[in-house]
Structures are given as C-alpha cells and as structure tokens.
Amino acid sequence: MTTARRNDRLQLIAALLGLAAAFLLAAWLLGYFQRDPLLSDDPAVADLQLAILQLDSAGLKGPQRTAADARLIRQYQQLSPQQQEELGRRKMLMYQPEQERELSEFFALSEAEQRAKIDLEIDAIEAKRQQWREGAGASGKAGGGADDPQRIMSMKQQWSASASPELRDMMDRRVRMINKRLADRGLEPL
Numbered sequence: 001m002t003t004a005r006r007n008d009r010l011q012l013i014a015a016l017l018g019l020a021a022a023f024l025l026a027a028w029l030l031g032y033f034q035r036d037p038l039l040s041d042d043p044a045v046a047d048l049q050l051a052i053l054q055l056d057s058a059g060l061k062g063p064q065r066t067a068a069d070a071r072l073i074r075q076y077q078q079l080s081p082q083q084q085e086e087l088g089r090r091k092m093l094m095y096q097p098e099q100e101r102e103l104s105e106f107f108a109l110s111e112a113e114q115r116a117k118i119d120l121e122i123d124a125i126e127a128k129r130q131q132w133r134e135g136a137g138a139s140g141k142a143g144g145g146a147d148d149p150q151r152i153m154s155m156k157q158q159w160s161a162s163a164s165p166e167l168r169d170m171m172d173r174r175v176r177m178i179n180k181r182l183a184d185r186g187l188e189p190l
Contacts, residue, residue: 045087048075052091092162103170118181126187 040046055068076084106114163171179189 040086040090045083048087049090100167118178
C-alpha cells in the first residue's frame with residue numbers, strides 16, 4: 001500500500017471518529033443520555049418504579065397480575081419508610097398526566113353519567129373498606145396496609161400537595177362530589 005493511500009485511509013478514519021464524537025457531544029448536550037427526572041436517584045426506588053411501569057404496560061390480568069402485584073409488594077416492603085415515601089411521591093408525579101386526562105373526561109360527562117361513575121367508585125371503595133375491616137379483624141392488626149382507608153387518604157393528601165393547581169381543583173371537586181354522594185347513600189365520607 002502506498003503512503004498516499006495509507007494517509008487517505010487515516011484521514012477518513014479520523015474524520016469518521018470526529019463525526020462520531022460530534023454526534024455524541026450533540027446528543028449529550030440535547031439531553032439524549034440524561035436520566036428521566038421522574039426516576040429516583042436511589043437505585044432501589046428507581047428499580048421498583050421501572051418494575052411498576054413495566055407491569056402497568058404488560059396488560060396482565062387475573063392470577064398473573066395478582067402474582068406480579070405480590071412480587072412488587074414484597075419489593076416495596078423491603079424498602080425503608082423513607083424510600084416508600086419517595087416512591088409514593090414519584091408515582092404520583094408519574095401518573096399525573098393520566099389523572100388529568102381521566103378527570104377532564106369525567107367532567108365532560110353529563111351529570112347523570114358522573115353520578116353513575118361515582119356510584120361505581122363508591123361500591124369499590126366500600127368493598128375495599130369491608131375487605132380491610134375483615135382483614136384487620138382476622139389478623140388482629142389495626143390497619144396500615146395498602147388498602148387501609150387512612151393510608152389511602154394520606155397518600156391522596158401527598159398527591160394533592162404535589163399536583164398542579166388545575167389538577168388539584170378538579171380532584172377537590174370530584175372528592176366533594178363523592179362525599180356528597182356518600183352522604184346521600186348514608187355512608188362514611190372519605
């Protein structure tokens with residue numbers, strides 16, 4: 001191989017390496033390689049966040065979903081209370097766009113459709129309350145689990161504190177509607 005040909009190849013390789021370096025620098029500057037700001041810096045919390053997102057997108061139903069949920073609950077129980085709290089805050093932020101969409105759709109319904117949807121939710125809430133009462137009574141524990149109504153309300157308050165004013169307003173209006181409907185049905189308010 002002649003010296004001129006070798007120099008041409010070296011120049012081509014150098015140009016390609018320079019182009020690749022420029023591409024990587026541009027990608028880095030544009031944030032392509034940055035971590036998702038919703039993911040925790042704590043590896044245990046971030047791993048569980050990703051597992052939850054994967055499970056949500058998997059579309060599992062029935063026993064498969066129950067088994068997957070049980071695995072996530074075991075992982076969650078291994079976290080410290082501070083990590084559990086951080087996971088709760090980050091999950092709230094992750095799901096806010098979806099919640100905004102659902103609330104906007106809810107308020108676009110007619111009054112009768114809203115009432116029917118609230119009645120379905122109340123039936124589900126009451127079923128959870130009953131399960132919790134039976135579980136607490138059978139185990140002798142005083143609550144505190146994932147389905148504990150007090151814990152649910154605490155989580156909702158944390159969520160409300162991190163939500164946008166518009167989302168908070170929609171949620172507050174909906175909770176007032178639910179509590180009014182609970183009172184109409186002679187049930188305990190949230």
